[in-house]
Amino acid sequence: MTIVEIDGAFGEGGGQIVRSALALSLATGKACSIANIRAGRDKPGLRRQHLAAVSAAAQVGRAEVEGDRLGSQRLLFAPATVRPGAYRFVVGSAGSTTLVLQAVLPALLTASGPSDLVLEGGTHNPFAPPFDFLDRVLLPILNRMGPRIRARLERPGFYPAGGGLLHVAIEPIPRLAGIDLLQRGEIRERRALARVSNLPLHIAERELSQVSRALAWDRECLRSEQVQNAQGPGNVLTLEIRCAGITELFSGFGRRGVSAEQVAEGVAGQVRDYLASGAAVGPYLADQLLVPLALAGAGSFRTVPPTRHTLTNAEVVRKFVDVEFAMTRDDQGLWTVSVRSSA
Numbered sequence: 001m002t003i004v005e006i007d008g009a010f011g012e013g014g015g016q017i018v019r020s021a022l023a024l025s026l027a028t029g030k031a032c033s034i035a036n037i038r039a040g041r042d043k044p045g046l047r048r049q050h051l052a053a054v055s056a057a058a059q060v061g062r063a064e065v066e067g068d069r070l071g072s073q074r075l076l077f078a079p080a081t082v083r084p085g086a087y088r089f090v091v092g093s094a095g096s097t098t099l100v101l102q103a104v105l106p107a108l109l110t111a112s113g114p115s116d117l118v119l120e121g122g123t124h125n126p127f128a129p130p131f132d133f134l135d136r137v138l139l140p141i142l143n144r145m146g147p148r149i150r151a152r153l154e155r156p157g158f159y160p161a162g163g164g165l166l167h168v169a170i171e172p173i174p175r176l177a178g179i180d181l182l183q184r185g186e187i188r189e190r191r192a193l194a195r196v197s198n199l200p201l202h203i204a205e206r207e208l209s210q211v212s213r214a215l216a217w218d219r220e221c222l223r224s225e226q227v228q229n230a231q232g233p234g235n236v237l238t239l240e241i242r243c244a245g246i247t248e249l250f251s252g253f254g255r256r257g258v259s260a261e262q263v264a265e266g267v268a269g270q271v272r273d274y275l276a277s278g279a280a281v282g283p284y285l286a287d288q289l290l291v292p293l294a295l296a297g298a299g300s301f302r303t304v305p306p307t308r309h310t311l312t313n314a315e316v317v318r319k320f321v322d323v324e325f326a327m328t329r330d331d332q333g334l335w336t337v338s339v340r341s342s343a
Helices: 016-029 046-063 097-108 130-145 199-213 260-277 281-295 307-318
Strands: 003-007 031-035 064-066 074-076 086-090 115-121 148-155 163-171 179-181 188-197 221-226 234-243 247-253 298-303 323-329 334-343
Touching: 003 016, 003 163, 003 307, 016 031, 016 046, 016 074, 016 097, 016 281, 016 307, 046 074, 046 086, 046 097, 046 188, 064 260, 097 115, 097 130, 097 163, 097 281, 130 234, 130 247, 179 281, 188 199, 199 221, 199 234, 199 260, 199 281, 234 260, 247 260, 247 307, 281 307, 281 334, 307 323
Parallel strands: 003 031, 086 115, 179 298, 188 221
Antiparallel strands: 031 074, 064 074, 115 163, 148 163, 188 234, 234 247, 298 334, 323 334
16 A cells, blocks of 8 residues: 655654645545644644544545544554545534545545535634635635535634534536636625624724724625624624625734734735735635646636745645646736646
């Protein structure tokens, strides 16, 4: 058995290496061995959220696994065959459901039949794509590549209480089609949504007032919401830019000791940077496009300078899939990332 060897400490050196390796191992059928997992972190090795991703991938791929324990810095993952179907993945507490989904979704997009996934845990976590990004940004792009994916948020789960419930239905296709995301096109709609759970609504209203001041958005673009069915307190602000060619979304989370105005200004700054850049694809979306485009064997996007996460992810992809990434900078300071099959 050929095993893809991965140094989990190279590049960005975080949990994304584990999730991408799991996703690519499932999608290609190639076993992988990951060493030095998160070796440079304060708490190295696999944490509970990473173990949830390993468990989910092992169920979908009927995989043999070694090293799947808390704190382990080495993991062997050997999938047998991808089996679509109905699955329920309990991430636990506020562990991110969207990050666990990253480990299993790519393989299920081209599986032999449909799948129905239920994920329990966090749906709106700092340092993870919130459900809104999944639903409004990533899944519409993947749907343009051929499969049909529908996501439904049944109950939000905010950090640190978690307890969210997310449902994802997947109708696969035999092979993903490439996609080019080079121009964002004209802006068609702007949306700001500030949500609070078990917190005063005025926090959300203050965030929206700051967004209006910072970005000069009309009041009709702004909406606040008091979440009724979450298990704990939480606050999330999402700013959505819907353009002719793509939708992007940026988010910020309320936290103790940070004012509502500071939260809003932080997200507004991300929006200003994105709009000023002229790029179609923002830095967070760029990270998540590499795996599906590589599995399609074709595609391109225009983005801001690639982050360390993006560069690390590209290296992981190359170990599993015979593709070439061309990353070229234009005179406007933007980068075009092109994926082409080497076969």
